[in-house]
Amino acid sequence: MRYIKKSGTEPEDLQKYKRDCRRASPPLKITYKDMPKDGSRKQLAVDQGYICAYCMRRVCLDSENKEQYINIEHIVPQNQLTDEEATNFSNFIGVCSGGRDKKDNARKTCDAYRGALSEEQQIMQLNPLNEAQMETIRYRPTGEIYSTDKVLSHQLSEKLNLNGESTYLKENRATAYQNLLKVLKREKVQGKWSKTLLKNMWDVFCKPNETGAYREYVGVYEYWLKHWMHK
Template identity: 30%
Template sequence: MRYIHKGQEPESLLEYRLTPHATYEGLPQEVKDELRERLAREQGLLCCYCMQRIKPEPDGMKIEHWASQSAPSTRHRQLDWKNLLGACKGGEGSPQRQQHCDTRKGDTPIKVNPTDEGCERLVRFLADGTIASQDAAIDGDLDQTLNLNQARLKHNRRAILDGFLEAMRRKYPGTTWTEAAMARELEELMRPDASGRLGEYCQVPIFWLKKRMGRLAQARP
């Protein structure tokens, strides 16, 4: 999971929200299409939760409501741009144990929010691909409600980290990598490509680099 900076909402969403009795279910198709496009692009075409690739098409992603659109206490946020995220299909149609992200979450409220600027400090990635948090409630969000330690996702995160570390060893031979070298790699990981895409599961090597750079900074006299 990575922090998602919410940009300006689409004009079409604002116009529709101001119409009498506007609801998410009543969204015109062209507005929903624009929503998918804008959400996917501001997220680097990554799922807001698991960070696998999404596509701005009906069969390539879902529009997620972080706060439930149907719960009485949060129904008023069903057309709130800051409450909308782009999520993967999350194993839709599979047994529940294989589902993840929005498909698994449903209307269950969660504490962890990708649009909170400090969310990345609350999440850590272990060498075996596990995603976890020292905050018990958030750890439950990640592991149970969102099922982000589902076997395939965990395997994919580990493969991304292993591949990144191997590439670093080839690019920077030796046992110690300089802070400048790691800063360059960090900048590259955080920058979308020419098509606006971030690398799948990019927050895993980003977390690893930031952790290692932090240790270097602490070791300086």
């Protein structure tokens, strides 16, 4: 998980929908169910570099790709909002499928796992739009994600299942760490990595490609490179 800086402007199709509803005679109810979602999906994908806001797996705009098609997640759950509040773009982030078609909740992640919890359990403080919170996120070489804040650390696992043994996320993050380590050790013996080398690796692993897409699990690369640069 990493900090997401969202575009400030609501997508044009959502603005038009709200405007048309308010201008209708009589005015029409503004609801999440009826609102257009293509513009929001596209803007979220671009803002996030085509990775899930929670687990950092790849997301895309191809609705035929059920595994990677971007879903809209409400940070404050819909059940806590009015119909119109549920259309507030500032409350949206883009997430992966999270295995929502799986029967076993232990194999679900992200909003699919959160959505299977009770309404009360779905409420959480954890928010990838909160920069201060995201600065507390850490990764272990084993792939475990945690926070220096105990409440947030608990929610990473208990609300989103990002460390679930049946999800392969820990293994994938550990693989990302090992891949980075392998490339660095090919260049220099560990302990002799200059800041110049680490900054060059940042350009390789942490910058988006020509389409604006980040590598999957980019937060792992960012965390460890920052960690080594500040040693």
